[in-house]
Amino acid sequence: MCAAYTCRTSPDWRGSHLVASCHIPPGAVLLTEAPAATTCGDDESESVEAALAKALLESGRGSDWAARFAAAPQQRGGEAAPPLSDEALRRLCASGVDEVAALAVYDAVRHNAFGLETPLLGVEHGAAFYETAAKLNHSCDPNCLSTRLGGNFALFAVAAIEEGSELFHSYLPPRLLVLPRRARRAHLHFPCRCSRCEAEPEEPPSPLAQLGWPAAHAATAEGHLVGRFSLLCAGGAPREVVAAGAGLLSNAPLVSTLRQRPLAALQVCLPLLASSWQARAMGGADAAADDEGGWCVSLASDLAAAAGVLYCSAVCQRADWPSHRNHCTPVAAVSGSDAAAAGISRLSESEDDGGEDDEVDVPIRRVGAGGGADTETLEQSWERMQASVASGRAQRLDVQYEVLQR
Numbered sequence: 510m511c512a513a514y515t516c517r518t519s520p521d522w523r524g525s526h527l528v529a530s531c532h533i534p535p536g537a538v539l540l541t542e543a544p545a546a547t548t549c550g551d552d553e554s555e556s557v558e559a560a561l562a563k564a565l566l567e568s569g570r571g572s573d574w575a576a577r578f579a580a581a582p583q584q585r586g587g588e589a590a591p592p593l594s595d596e597a598l599r600r601l602c603a604s605g606v607d608e609v610a611a612l613a614v615y616d617a618v619r620h621n622a623f624g625l626e627t628p629l630l631g632v633e634h635g636a637a638f639y640e641t642a643a644k645l646n647h648s649c650d651p652n653c654l655s656t657r658l659g660g661n662f663a664l665f666a667v668a669a670i671e672e673g674s675e676l677f678h679s680y681l682p683p684r685l686l687v688l689p690r691r692a693r694r695a696h697l698h699f700p701c702r703c704s705r706c707e708a709e710p711e712e713p714p715s716p717l718a719q720l721g722w723p724a725a726h727a728a729t730a731e732g733h734l735v736g737r738f739s740l741l742c743a744g745g746a747p748r749e750v751v752a753a754g755a756g757l758l759s760n761a762p763l764v765s766t767l768r769q770r771p772l773a774a775l776q777v778c779l780p781l782l783a784s785s786w787q788a789r790a791m792g793g794a795d796a797a798a799d800d801e802g803g804w805c806v807s808l809a810s811d812l813a814a815a816a817g818v819l820y821c822s823a824v825c826q827r828a829d830w831p832s833h834r835n836h837c838t839p840v841a842a843v844s845g846s847d848a849a850a851a852g853i854s855r856l857s858e859s860e861d862d863g864g865e866d867d868e869v870d871v872p873i874r875r876v877g878a879g880g881g882a883d884t885e886t887l888e889q890s891w892e893r894m895q896a897s898v899a900s901g902r903a904q905r906l907d908v909q910y911e912v913l914q915r
């Protein structure tokens with residue numbers, strides 16, 4: 510393959526950006542880059558950005574270097590890291606660096622640095638500056654996947670890219686790419702101009718969102734709440750878990766999401782593997798077979814989180830309640846006609862009295878693979894799944910549901 514990309518500059522929001530210099534097949538490795546500097550962010554007295562600027566200044570980078578990364582006027586603003594405080598500037602200059610250089614390097618960092626996080630847990634552990642990767646713009650429907658391995662940056666094509674097309678990766682973690690535009694926007698520090706955002710209508714503020722109800726729930730024209738979740742009670746071995754995850758591909762709405770957004774597929778796999786390891790730590794296959802100690806795992810974690818915490822059984826739900834009640838968004842907070850229309854008040858009452866016998870018993874309409882719908886309660890769904898788990902195989906339960914009006 511030819512040198513995969515060239516750097517171009519345009520006067521619009523794209524500023525400096527990377528463009529394919531030939532046809533690129535999916536899967537091609539386009540860039541691997543060591544950082545110009547990294548920081549592990551363990552000094553609580555300064556921000557990771559200030560620490561990174563300090564490391565760059567100490568390696569001899571100054572104003573001339575920083576000018577290559579200065580944000581174009583149309584890219585300024587937004588909510589990137591805050592400007593440098595006087596105290597932080599004083600500390601940066603303590604080693605003899607002049608103020609102009611310190612401010613310029615800090616500015617380059619605040620608009621171009623990458624956070625470093627652990628792949629599975631998503632724990633932030635520092636930041637890094639990559640000189641070439643800094644030129645990559647963001648898209649919510651990216652044609653490239655970037656990853657940080659150790660402190661290094663790697664970029665892969667996830668689609669065929671035509672010569673002359675811009676290379677985009679996502680500044681957002683894959684799990685957030687399945688969210689609608691408004692929800693994604695909250696995680697970016699600039700108004701996104703990518704083709705997906707430009708094409709997606711801005712959703713009108715949902716009455717449910719105003720009530721603090723999760724964004725992944727949408728009200729149908731009839732005013733019902735619609736949600737979707739995938740839940741896995743898996744066996745103890747990674748291959749069982751991954752096989753069950755592959756089974757998820759029979760879920761038509763999810764498949765279409767994954768086809769359109771290949772990065773979302775990664776996010777489905779990572780929790781699967783994490784859950785598998787967790788299962789092993791908890792005693793492997795025996796844990797799954799144990800009526801009292803079954804464990805609950807969400808697959809598409811954003812959807813599951815949005816749907817509330819999902820349990821494989823009333824036993825698990827009760828067991829978790831002492832801890833869950835501390836961070837539960839009380840459904841009781843959703844009051845008035847919207848709540849009544851959504852038919853969620855009974856869920857609130859049954860969850861909130863905390864007694865031994867509380868069970869979530871929301872009627873749902875289950876939408877089967879063939880599109881036919883029948884009605885069952887969540888409790889009946891859990892029972893179905895428990896029966897599957899008792900059969901000894903890794904099982905999952907995918908339910909697309911409407912909460913029916915009462």
Ligand SMILES: C[S@@+](CC[C@H](N)C(=O)[O-])C[C@H]1O[C@@H](n2cnc3c(N)ncnc32)[C@H](O)[C@@H]1O
Binds near residue numbers: 525526699
């Ligand atoms: C790491 S820089 C990317 C390179 C940048 N084009 C340049 O000229 O330096 C990140 C900045 O580019 C802009 N940017 C990147 N992707 C964008 C997008 N999809 N929509 C709007 N602005 C974007 C934002 O201003 C963001 O803070």
